[in-house]
Amino acid sequence: MSELEADPEVVRGNVGVAASADLFARLHGSGSEREDAIQDLHALMLRASRHQLGRLMASGYRDDARREEIAYSAADEATMLVLDRLDTFEGRSRFTTWAYKFAILQTATESRRLAWREGQVSIEVHDVTEAVAGTPERDLEERHFVRVVFDAMNTELTAHQREVMVAVAVDGVPTDVVAERLGTTRNAIYKVMHDARRRLRRAVVDREGAEMMELIEAGRAT
Amino acid sequence: MSSPPRLSLTAAHELTLDTDPYLSCDDCFDQVDQVCENLLAGQTMPRAFVVHLRACPACLEEAESLVALLADEDGRDVAATVQHFEDLTLGTT
Numbered sequence: 319m320s321e322l323e324a325d326p327e328v329v330r331g332n333v334g335v336a337a338s339a340d341l342f343a344r345l346h347g348s349g350s351e352r353e354d355a356i357q358d359l360h361a362l363m364l365r366a367s368r369h370q371l372g373r374l375m376a377s378g379y380r381d382d383a384r385r386e387e388i389a390y391s392a393a394d395e396a397t398m399l400v401l402d403r404l405d406t407f408e409g410r411s412r413f414t415t416w417a418y419k420f421a422i423l424q425t426a427t428e429s430r431r432l433a434w435r436e437g438q439v440s441i442e443v444h445d446v447t448e449a450v451a452g453t454p455e456r457d458l459e460e461r462h463f464v465r466v467v468f469d470a471m472n473t474e475l476t477a478h479q480r481e482v483m484v485a486v487a488v489d490g491v492p493t494d495v496v497a498e499r500l501g502t503t504r505n506a507i508y509k510v511m512h513d514a515r516r517r518l519r520r521a522v523v524d525r526e527g528a529e530m531m532e533l534i535e536a537g538r539a540t
Numbered sequence: 541m542s543s544p545p546r547l548s549l550t551a552a553h554e555l556t557l558d559t560d561p562y563l564s565c566d567d568c569f570d571q572v573d574q575v576c577e578n579l580l581a582g583q584t585m586p587r588a589f590v591v592h593l594r595a596c597p598a599c600l601e602e603a604e605s606l607v608a609l610l611a612d613e614d615g616r617d618v619a620a621t622v623q624h625f626e627d628l629t630l631g632t633t
Contacts, residue, residue, distance in 0.1 A: 415610060419573050422602050423569065461549075464552045467547065471547075487554040488551045504565045518556050
């Protein structure tokens, strides 16, 4: 039994501050001490990965034999990432909290990738063809707002910006899935969207005045 | 064959979200462990972090998952903690 498993806090599921610091210290050790620490780290990564998959299950993610495969694969990857970046840990949180985020990221990314790959989602370039009031809202200003945004998408955005915005904001494709298809990173996709959103907001204000954007912001907040 | 997507009001809202102050996904990932622990300690989240989570469903999903995991480990009411997190990010508070 490893030290973490023997810790009563861990049995409760709570990796305390002391145990977290101890794990960090043992990962800097050598020989069998470090090997045991790596096993403990992997166990924590597996817990976080299963936790993430459990949340997906609660939202309808199907239960099949691949869940454990994904969990172990993500835990393996996360363990390697944590070990590679061990010296970048600055102690701004518990070490275990810092490590958990790698397992959650790996699991979430892989789950989304598999889900959308199986869904045969296309993110080819395609323009939005028509602005319609296909929403419950019938308010005239809102319908006009949708029309203005639609026009601005076709006149103010680059082809790349439009492709990304349609895939993410219209079709609902996750950013990391879009990034993989386009051979880039989630970070880069978010920056493209940030710049495109600025352009669209500016276009709405230029064409309709700040009042429309304020009206829409007010409606968005309710 | 599915018809081409049409722009809805919800999508138009998404397309025109105000994402200033800018925070990248990498910066969000860099901060998420500290921000989530601070949240459980009763502190608020930085504005740029909240703005990013509102505009990035992937980062939001992962941050919420980390909050839930930490709440569970601390023996807290996970649903209530997650609801508080959602109120701060997606709500108007």
